[in-house]
Amino acid sequence: MSKAKGFKxxxxxxxxxxxxxxxxxxxxxxxxxxxxxxxxxLRLIDAALSAAAIVTGLAILYRELKRLGDDDVLLG
Structure with a gap:
């Protein structure tokens, strides 16, 4: 159960x-x-801002992935 809590x-x-x-x-x-x-x-501007949010979110997740490195919670 403790491993499931650290999945994120x-x-x-x-x-x-x-x-x-x-x-x-x-x-x-x-x-x-x-x-x-x-x-x-207006809808085009909204789509552009949404796309920027997606790119930013992916960049943050990529940075987090790099930080995890070898200390993965599920691997022990």
Missing amino acids: KSKSGTYLSMAGTAFGAIGVAKQVKKARKENDT
């Missing part, structure tokens, strides 16, 4: 978080496509 701070948990964050890019791509089709500037 493990490499596996970080990879899973990165995949979930990257999955959000699909929604942003659809939003951009719809905004361009409708010439909706």
Whole structure:
């Protein structure tokens, strides 16, 4: 049970978080496509900000992954 509590701070948990964050890019791509089709500037700005948030989130998770290094919680 104690290993399950540390899952978020493990490499596996970080990879899973990165995949979930990257999955959000699909929604942003659809939003951009719809905004361009409708010439909706406000929706396009929202999509750009969402994309920036995804990139920032992935960068933070990547940094966390590098910090984990060899001291992975699930590996012992």
